[in-house]
Amino acid sequence: MPKLTINGIEVLVEKGVTVLEAARFLGIPIPTLCHDDGLAPASACRLCVVEVRRGLEGRSKLLAACSLPAEDEMVVHTNSARVQRARQLLIELYVATCPSSKRIQDLASAYGVHECRYEAEHEDCIQCGLCVRMCEQQMMAGAIGFAGRGANRRVSRPFDMTDKRCRQCGACLYICPVCELRCAGPAAEATLCNGCLNFAPVCFQSYDDAMCFLDPCHACELAGPLRPDVKIKTRARATVLSGEKQ
Amino acid sequence: MPRLKSVEELESLRAELRAARDPKRPCLTVCAGSGCTAAGAHDVLAGLRRALAKHGLQDAIDVKSTGCHGFCERGPLMIVWPEGTFYNQVTANDAAAIVASVSNGHVPVEKLLYRDPVSGKRVIREEEVPFYARQQRVLFGNNGRIDPKDIKDYLHVGGYAALARVLSTMSPEQIVDAVTRSGLRGRGGAGFPTGLKWKLCRENPAPRYLICNGDEGDPGAFMDRSLLEGNPHSVAEGMIIGAFALGVQEAYVYVRAEYPLACEHLRAAIDQAEEYGLLGDDILGTGMKLRIHLVKGAGAFVCGEETALIASLEGRVGEPHPRPPYPAQKGLWGRPTVINNVKTWASVPVIINWGPDWYAGIGTEKSKGTMVFSLVGKINNTGLVEVPMGITLREMIYDIGGGIPGGKALKAIQIGGPSGGCIPADLIDLPIDYERLTEAGSMMGSGGMVVMDETTCMVDIARYFMEFLEDESCGQCFPCRKGTQRMRQILTRICAGNGTEDDLLLLEDLGWLMKQASLCALGQTAANPVLTTLRYFRDEYLAHIRERRCPAKVCRELIFYEIEPTLCDGCHACVRVCAGDAILGEKEAIHTIDRAKCTRCGACLEVCQPRAVRAGTGELVCRN
Numbered sequence: 001m002p003k004l005t006i007n008g009i010e011v012l013v014e015k016g017v018t019v020l021e022a023a024r025f026l027g028i029p030i031p032t033l034c035h036d037d038g039l040a041p042a043s044a045c046r047l048c049v050v051e052v053r054r055g056l057e058g059r060s061k062l063l064a065a066c067s068l069p070a071e072d073e074m075v076v077h078t079n080s081a082r083v084q085r086a087r088q089l090l091i092e093l094y095v096a097t098c099p100s101s102k103r104i105q106d107l108a109s110a111y112g113v114h115e116c117r118y119e120a121e122h123e124d125c126i127q128c129g130l131c132v133r134m135c136e137q138q139m140m141a142g143a144i145g146f147a148g149r150g151a152n153r154r155v156s157r158p159f160d161m162t163d164k165r166c167r168q169c170g171a172c173l174y175i176c177p178v179c180e181l182r183c184a185g186p187a188a189e190a191t192l193c194n195g196c197l198n199f200a201p202v203c204f205q206s207y208d209d210a211m212c213f214l215d216p217c218h219a220c221e222l223a224g225p226l227r228p229d230v231k232i233k234t235r236a237r238a239t240v241l242s243g244e245k246q
Numbered sequence: 247m248p249r250l251k252s253v254e255e256l257e258s259l260r261a262e263l264r265a266a267r268d269p270k271r272p273c274l275t276v277c278a279g280s281g282c283t284a285a286g287a288h289d290v291l292a293g294l295r296r297a298l299a300k301h302g303l304q305d306a307i308d309v310k311s312t313g314c315h316g317f318c319e320r321g322p323l324m325i326v327w328p329e330g331t332f333y334n335q336v337t338a339n340d341a342a343a344i345v346a347s348v349s350n351g352h353v354p355v356e357k358l359l360y361r362d363p364v365s366g367k368r369v370i371r372e373e374e375v376p377f378y379a380r381q382q383r384v385l386f387g388n389n390g391r392i393d394p395k396d397i398k399d400y401l402h403v404g405g406y407a408a409l410a411r412v413l414s415t416m417s418p419e420q421i422v423d424a425v426t427r428s429g430l431r432g433r434g435g436a437g438f439p440t441g442l443k444w445k446l447c448r449e450n451p452a453p454r455y456l457i458c459n460g461d462e463g464d465p466g467a468f469m470d471r472s473l474l475e476g477n478p479h480s481v482a483e484g485m486i487i488g489a490f491a492l493g494v495q496e497a498y499v500y501v502r503a504e505y506p507l508a509c510e511h512l513r514a515a516i517d518q519a520e521e522y523g524l525l526g527d528d529i530l531g532t533g534m535k536l537r538i539h540l541v542k543g544a545g546a547f548v549c550g551e552e553t554a555l556i557a558s559l560e561g562r563v564g565e566p567h568p569r570p571p572y573p574a575q576k577g578l579w580g581r582p583t584v585i586n587n588v589k590t591w592a593s594v595p596v597i598i599n600w601g602p603d604w605y606a607g608i609g610t611e612k613s614k615g616t617m618v619f620s621l622v623g624k625i626n627n628t629g630l631v632e633v634p635m636g637i638t639l640r641e642m643i644y645d646i647g648g649g650i651p652g653g654k655a656l657k658a659i660q661i662g663g664p665s666g667g668c669i670p671a672d673l674i675d676l677p678i679d680y681e682r683l684t685e686a687g688s689m690m691g692s693g694g695m696v697v698m699d700e701t702t703c704m705v706d707i708a709r710y711f712m713e714f715l716e717d718e719s720c721g722q723c724f725p726c727r728k729g730t731q732r733m734r735q736i737l738t739r740i741c742a743g744n745g746t747e748d749d750l751l752l753l754e755d756l757g758w759l760m761k762q763a764s765l766c767a768l769g770q771t772a773a774n775p776v777l778t779t780l781r782y783f784r785d786e787y788l789a790h791i792r793e794r795r796c797p798a799k800v801c802r803e804l805i806f807y808e809i810e811p812t813l814c815d816g817c818h819a820c821v822r823v824c825a826g827d828a829i830l831g832e833k834e835a836i837h838t839i840d841r842a843k844c845t846r847c848g849a850c851l852e853v854c855q856p857r858a859v860r861a862g863t864g865e866l867v868c869r870n
Contacts, residue, residue, distance in 0.1 A: 044723050046763045062762045067568045068864060082762065089759040093728050117752050120396065125826045146563070149546065149733055180778030 004074040013070045020048055020065035027076050030065055031087065031107055032129035033094070033177050039137050041066040042129045045109075049086055051077040064087055088113050095192055097123045101178035102217065105193040109219035113192070118190040125155060126179065131172035141165045145173065183217050193219045249523030251531040252314040253410040255403075256524075263402050265303050272307045272348050273327040273391060276336070278641030279314030279475055280468070280507055281629075282321035287311070291332050293338030295346040308350060309799065310399075313389035313476015316630035317377050320360065324350070325390060326864065332372040333358035350408045355611050364649065366521075377627045380645050382608065383459070384616045386632050390475035394511045397518040400479040400740070406524055412487050413532050416598075416727045421491035424592065428602035429614030434459055434550070434587035435662065435691040437613070437680040437765065441592035441775065443584060447492055447574040449581035456494040457578065458485055459555060460501035462506070463547040465714065467694035469618040470588040472630055474501065476506035477592070478515035482538060484591035487579025489536045489599060492584055496537055499649055503542040513540055547718035550692075552577075552719065565720045566766035585693065589618055609635030613679035617690070620646050625696035640674045643697060654699040658782070660831060661829045664718075666713045667778030668704065687778040689771060694772035703800035704783040705790055709737035711775040719768065726769030729760040733776055740787060742803040743794040750787055753780060799861040806862050813858035820850035820859060 003012050005025050013022045023030050034045035046146065053060035053075045060075075062082065075128035077083065091111055092102045096118035098227040104126075107113075123130035129146070132155060143162065143166035159164055173179060182193055258419050274294055278287045283299040291311055292385040298304045315323050320334035326344070331354045335343070343355050359415030360375050369375050372390070392399035400406070412421060426441025459483060462470040474481060485497050494673045516538050520527040527535050541559055548554045549564040551605040556578050558564035573738060577583025582744050592616060595603045606614050613635040619642070621631050626648035633642065643649065650656055658668040661678075667675065676682055680690050698707065703801060733756055739745050757773030757780075780787060789795045796804040809820075809829075816834040831837030839850070839859075851859045 041763060042722075044725055046725055046765070049763050064568060064765070068571065086759055086763045089755055090725060090763060093724065093732070093759075097728060097730075117748065127721065127727070148721070149719040150717055150719040150727060152729070 001068045002072045002074070004069045004070050004076060006074070006076045006079055017054070018066060018069050019050060019063075019068045019070050019074070019076055023050075023065060023076070030078055031111065032066060032156050033103070033126065034130060035077075035106075036130055036134070036175060039130065039133040042133065043067040045090075045126070047087060047090055047127050051080045051082060069167060084111070087111050092116055093118070094126060095120075097121050098126055098178050099189075099191045100124065100181055102182040103156050103177050103181045103183045106218035108192060109217070116191045126178055127155065128177060129155075130175045130177060134171045134175045135166075137169070138190055139169055139171050141167060141169075172209060183220070193217065249515040251523065253505075253530055254411050255415045256530060260401050260404075260407075263398055267402065269390045272352075273310060274307065274344065275310045275312045275327065275773050277313070277321060277323040277390065278316050278531050279318075279389075279472055281314065281318035282323060283395060283507075284337075284757065285321040287322040288340040290324065290336050290341065293341030293392075294345065297341040300342075301345060301349065303349060303396070307345070312392060312395050314386075314472035314630060315372070316381075316383075316386060316472070316632070317375070318630070319626070319628040323390075328669070329838055332360060332370065332375065332748055334360050349531050350532060351499065363646065365482075365797045368500060374724070376648065377629065377631075380637070381632050382634050382640060383503065383632045384596050384608075384620060385480070385538035385589060386630065388480070389472070391526060392477065394476050394478055394513045396443060397479060397515070398565060400477070404599070405479050405595075406483055406628055407593035408526065409483050409486055410530065412490055412598055413534070414552070418448070418491045418493065421598070423486060423786050424597060424602045425491075426602075428597045428605040429609075430590065430593055430679065431613065432587060433589035433593070433617065433692070435689060437690055440586060440590055442491050443586070444488070444492060446572075446583045447582045450575055451495055453496075453513055453581055454492055454494050455487050455578040455581055455583040456485060456492060456497040457548065457552075457555070457559070457583060458497070458499040458591050459552065459585055460499055460505070460587060460588045460866070461550040462502065462557060462588075462692060463718070464692055464694040466622040466696050467620045467639055467692055469620055469693050471503070471505050471508050471631055473588050473592055473618075478512040480514050480592040480595060481521055481588055482525070482781065484594035486519075486529065487594050488584065488591065489532055490534055494584075495535045496539070498539050498540050498541055498559060499580070500549075500559060501772055502545060504545060509540060509542060516540065526840050545719070547714075548720045548766070548768055551768055553766065555585065561727070565722045566767055570748075585662055593647045595780070605750060610677065610679045612681055617693055619693045619695045621697070622694050623660075623695075624650055624699040624702070625697040626651050635679045636677045638677050639669070640677050640680065642695070643674070647697065650697070650699045652699075654701065656697065657700050657702055658704065658707075658779075659690075659694040660698065660707070660711075660775070661694070662689040662774075663694045664714045664775050665689075665768065666694065667774040668692045668698070668707065668782065669778070671783040672782075676702065687774065687781055689774065691774045697792070701798055701800070703798035704779045704796075705737060705796075707743055708776045708779045712737055712772075713765065715768070715772045719772070723765035725760050726764045726766075726772060729756050729764070729769070730772055732756060733773070737776070740790050741796075743790060743801070743802045745787075745791045747788070747791055750780065750784075753777075765766055795863045797863070799863050803856050804863050806841055806848055807839050807841055807844055807846060807848070807850060808859045808860055808862055809837050809859060813856045815856050815858070817855065819855065821854045823853050825849070 001002040001010050011022055023219055030048045032048045034042050048215055049062040050065045051060045054062045091108050092114045095108050095116045099120045132144055135144050143163040144157055148175045276287050276291050299404050304672050322336050324333045325337050329352050348357050361368055370379055388403050422444045430440045431437040458558050472753045477770045480702045489497055492564050546564045548772045551566045552573055554566040573583040573585050608615050616632050616634050618632045622628050631646055639685050643785040653792050656671045669686050669688055683690050716734050718727045719730050721727040736749050760773045761770050789797050814836045818833045821829045825845050826845045828840045829837050
C-alpha cells in the first residue's frame, strides 16, 4: 500500500488509486473539467495539476492528478503558489475559449481570476473528451470521436453522419461540462462574469420566495455578503454562506 | 548465401571478403544520399559507368553508390579510392575526365577538388577539408565507404563484429553495464541515460519490446535519415545487441513515410541480415531470436514523442499519454519497452567495439560521445556535422560551417528543432552539451542547428515556429492546443505593429503555463522559441511595439521600399517585376514607389542592379 503525503497529511491508499482520488478522499478540492469517476482519465484539461516531488530531494513537477497513480514517498501539494498560478492562467484561457459556460465562469470566480486578457473566441467546445469517453465507455456505443489534429481537432461523428450505433441517449449532453449557460445578468455580457457586483444579484431578487432553478453563480455568492440588503432565502445559498451570514 | 551458424563462421566470412578484395583496386564512390541525389548523383553514376564502358574499364574499376558524407552544400560528392581523392560538385560531364585521371596514374582532376575559400588552395583528401577537419565521425565515418544496400560492404569494414563479441563473450548484464559506463545519453533530445533506461526496463517482466525512433520531424534536420540511408546495418546491429541485453524477440523501427530511401535501405538491410543469420531464429547459432519490423509513420510531428509513437504503432491515434507509467514500465501493448533514437542505437556497436571507457573519454563531464548536428540556414557549409560533445558554437559555425555567407553578421543560432531556443551571437563560446544548452533556454533536441544572420527578424522567427507547432500540436491537452494558437495570434499582432507591451507579459505567462502544465514534451518545450527570443532579443520586440519598426526589415507591415534617386538609372527592371504596378516612372527616368500600392514583396529589391531600391522601417510607415 503506497503511503504518500498530500498537503502535509500522510495517507495510505490502495495500489492503483490516483492522487486525485486520494485527495478527494481527504476532502481536498482539486478542480477538474475533463474528469468523471466512471470514465478513464484523459488528463486533457490540465486543471487538476498538482505539484509533485518524489522523496525529500529532487525537483518538483506539475502533473495531472487524475492520471497520476499514488506512489510511495510522493509529496503532493495541491495548492502551492505554482499550482495556483497555473490554474489561474489555465482558467483565463478557458474563459476566453468558452465565455458562455457557467461552469467555467464559476471556476474563474472560485479561483480568483479577475481579468481575461484574451479576446473571447466563443469556441464553446473545450474538447475535454467527456462525451466521447461517455459514449464509448459507459454507453458502449462509440458513435462519436475526435477528428482532425491540433487547431482543427473537433468532436465529430463518422463522416459527419449519425452512426447507427448512436441511440440518441443524450448521455453526451448530460456529461458536457460547458453546456450549461451562464446567467444572463442585468449587466452587459463581458468575457468574464462580473458577478453583478455593481447590481443587485439578479436571481436573488427575481425569485424572492421561490427556489432558484439555477445553481447560484459562484460570482454572485461571493458578491452576496457584500450586499447586506439582499435577503438570501434558498437553502443551497444558506449553506454556502453560513460562515459569513449571522 | 547459407545462414551463418556461429560467430566463427561470421569471422571467417569476413576474412574471406577481405581476402577477395584487392585494396589497390580503384573504386569510385559517389554519394547517393537524398541531398546528392537531388543534386544529380545518379546522373554522375550513370556518366561514370558509361565512361568506363567506353574505355573498357568496367572490370578494372568499381563504381559504387554510398550514403551521405554530410557535406551536402557541395554535392554531388565522390571519392576515388584507394587514394581517397575527394571531389565536390561533380556533374555527369566530368565523368570522362575522372575516369581518364584514374586510368592515367591518379592525377587528381584539379577543378573538381575542394577549394579552400580562405587560402584559395585546392585540397585533395576529405580529411583536409576544413568542414571535416574538426569533426569526429564515429557514427557517420563509414557512410562514405560502404554501399548501404550490400551487407558485404558493412562486414568488410568490421560490421557485426560487436554483435559477434557480445554473443560470444558478454552477458546481458555486462552489456547494460558497458552502456551505462559509456555515459551514452538518448540522442533523440531529452538526453535520458540510455544504460539506466535499459536497466529499468530489464527490471520488468518479459515479454519486452524494443523500438527504434526514426520519426525525425524537425524542419531542417536530417541526421536520422542520412544514417538510415547510409548505414542501416549499424542501426540494426545496435538493435540486435540491445535485444540481446534486454531479452527481446520483437523489435520495431518507426520511420517517417517521407523517407522512402531510408525505408528501402533499411528493409534491404533487415532482409539481408535475416538471410545471413544475423536476424531471425537462432542468430549465429546461439538460439537468440529477433525479428525487426519496419513501420512507416503517417507524417505527424508529435509521433516523435515516445508515447505517441507507441500509440501510432499500435494503430491508435498518435497522441501522447501521460507518464508515468513510462514505456520502460508499460509501453507497446502494455509491455515494458525500450525506445531509443536511431543515433542512440547506432552508437551501441561503437561502444562495444571501442570500449565504454574510450567512448566516455569523448565529450564533457555529463555529456559523452559525439553528437550529430544538421547545420543549416545562413551558413556557408550546409550539411551534417558529427562533433564531440563540448565543442563551442564558435568552432561549429566558423571552423566547420565556414562562417556566414556574404560577410554578414551572425545574429542567433536555433538549436534543437522548432521547440528549441534561439541562442544569441553573444553566447557563441557556449560549449554544446545537454546541460549548458538547457541553461541557455534551448535544448539539445535531435540536433537541428539553424543559423540566422542579421537579416532575420527574431519576432518573425518566433512566429514561424509557433505556426509550425500550432499545426503540429496534437490538440489533446488544452495548454498546448490553445497556448500555441494564442501565442501565434499575439506574435502575428506584434509583427503587424499592433502589439502592446502587455502582450509581452502575456507571452511570458503563456510560455510559463505551457512549460509547466502541458502533457507531453511537445507542449512543454513549444514556448522555447518565444521565451528565448524574449529573453535575448527583447529590444527587437519593443522596437516592433513602441516604434512600429522591424530592425531586420522583414515584417511586411512595418517596412517600406524606396528608390534612391541618385542611384536609379531608370532601367525599368523593377517596373517589370512589380506585381502591384506600384512603381512609377518612364524608362530612362528616375523611378518612384507608390507606397499605397506597394505590397512590400521585395521583388524590386532583388532585381535592382544599381542597388537603388532600399528597404526602410520606422515612423514613415503609414498605418493601413
